[in-house]
Amino acid sequence: GESVGLHLPTLSVQEGDNSIINCAYSNSASDYFIWYKQESGKGPQFIIDIRSNMDKRQGQRVTVLLNKTVKHLSLQIAATQPGDSAVYFCAENWGDATGNMLTFGGGTRLMVKP
Amino acid sequence: DAEITQSPRHKITETGRQVTLACHQTWNHNNMFWYRQDLGHGLRLIHYSYGVQDTNKGEVSDGYSVSRSNTEDLPLTLESAASSQTSVYFCASSNGGGNTEAFFGQGTRLTVV
Numbered sequence: 500g501e502s503v504g505l506h507l508p509t510l511s512v513q514e515g516d517n518s519i520i521n522c523a524y525s526n527s528a529s530d531y532f533i534w535y536k537q538e539s540g541k542g543p544q545f546i547i548d549i550r551s552n553m554d555k556r557q558g559q560r561v562t563v564l565l566n567k568t569v570k571h572l573s574l575q576i577a578a579t580q581p582g583d584s585a586v587y588f589c590a591e592n593w594g595d596a597t598g599n600m601l602t603f604g605g606g607t608r609l610m611v612k613p
Numbered sequence: 614d615a616e617i618t619q620s621p622r623h624k625i626t627e628t629g630r631q632v633t634l635a636c637h638q639t640w641n642h643n644n645m646f647w648y649r650q651d652l653g654h655g656l657r658l659i660h661y662s663y664g665v666q667d668t669n670k671g672e673v674s675d676g677y678s679v680s681r682s683n684t685e686d687l688p689l690t691l692e693s694a695a696s697s698q699t700s701v702y703f704c705a706s707s708n709g710g711g712n713t714e715a716f717f718g719q720g721t722r723l724t725v726v
Binding site: 531533540541542543544545548588592594599600601602603604605606 | 644658719
């Protein structure tokens with residue numbers, strides 16, 4: 500079936516460096532793609548989303564890139580900090596005026612070394 | 614402040630028992646979801662609801678049921694708990710439409726022995 504997945508299960512970076520987390524998807528019908536952050540013992544927390552008709556969106560220290568040609572999504576974190584250590588999930592959103600639904604990938608653990 | 618809460622946070626039950634996990638949100642969101650999270654599988658959708666009296670099956674709905682009698686609550690029931698249902702369960706809610714942000718509860722760790 501159609502799914503959302505991740506290339507790397509664990510990413511280790513030095514504090515201050517930039518981080519790039521990648522995700523592949525297969526459902527071309529999704530209208531939004533979203534990144535969630537999950538810290539240990541907590542529920543996932545929304546970071547940023549990007550609409551399917553865009554290829555780049557920037558937030559505070561984060562940038563999401565969408566390449567629909569190769570069905571690839573990435574999350575870039577600038578100047579990675581220890582507080583960024585968490586598991587990051589990409590998700591695809593689809594639905595209609597009635598409601599929306601999220602399908603999640605397997606997650607990438609980001610470890611920030613001081 | 615609006616929030617979404619799950620209870621209990623931890624639960625140990627025996628095989629064959631019926632278990633109900635509570636989820637309560639004060640966002641007044643129409644959409645509510647239940648996910649389970651297991652190592653190697655990420656978050657998998659169990660059931661979801663788009664409004665009162667509306668319930669739908671997700672990817673892994675076998676052995677689970679939900680009911681939506683009001684906007685605030687979506688309890689998840691395990692009809693006859695099995696060891697394969699040992700997992701961390703997350704409830705989420707969202708406004709729907711063009712708003713993609715879903716708010717998650719803190720999770721319930723369920724162990725079936």
